[in-house]
Amino acid sequence: MPGNGRLKIGVYWAASCGGCDVSVFEIGFRILDLLRIADVVFWPCAADFKYADVAQYPDGFIDVCLFNGGIRNTEQERVARLLRKKSRTLVAYGACAADGGIPALANFSSREALFQYAYHDSPSTENPLGVEPRHETKTACGTLDIPDVYSAVLRLGDVVAADYTVPGCPPQADRVWEVIQAVAGGAVPAHNEALRVGCTMKSVCDECPLEKRLVKITQFRRHHQFRPEPGWCLLEQGAPCMGPATRGGCGALCLKAGMRCEGCYGPPPEVSDQGTAMAGALGCLLDAATEKRAAELIGQIPDPAGTFYRFSMASSHLKARR
């Protein structure tokens, strides 16, 4: 057990790709400053901690816990509740914890359809006995149990209240550092999940350096299909950039690297559904005088729903397939 007076830090990885865990190391040499004042008391990806270790901590023992990933199964929900209880500050860390992220794109399919593909139909599956995961399996040595998969991915906030939200896929290192410093300094707003660390009250478009020429979109194209004119808004050139429907704060990182915004900071403030916000923005940007022409243009985007809700399906009005 770490000594008194030192900051206690936890990191947990639920339904996510693992990039958020790696992103913590992007604070670089500041990690040495961190280790001078802090101890890691739970980080399954980096060290051999057990849930039972956490259960033995007093309530509120962990000063700051970075929880990344959505909630896809019973184990993740159980750990989210445990970490809420044991953490003074629980951070919804990254797009998946904040809005469902990439894993929540699966919410466009039913659990049955996902299992059918994953355990039977995918080209890399060999499953001659047609086995599927079961919650309980009786063996000669006793009953084995594995977590139950939910019918949809939930946000962390659907299960427990977080104190901070740090958006991004993955979050930027400076945002991580801001949260750690805020907690070290005792500046923790109580259960203010809506406070997205490092975000502005505007959209990515507002911080994008590319020029808007106020021309209508005449076609949609994928990045490999054209070479965008430098300095000119990618959306006006036909790349389905999510900048108008995405919360600002990243400094238009992707645009500065020549890529469209994919929407990882989630919807802007006052917008509850990122996908419909994007559809609304396109409504006045398309070069389409008729509904048929508008449908033709939108049809040029290979996966409109997956594009407009790439990171925010779990926080959308739809939430999941019905």
Ligand code: SF4
């Ligand atoms: S739509 Fe995209 S490229 Fe155009 S100004 Fe907004 S963020 Fe920049």
Ligand code: SF4
């Ligand atoms: S430009 Fe968009 S996709 Fe890129 S980091 Fe910013 S919010 Fe995320």
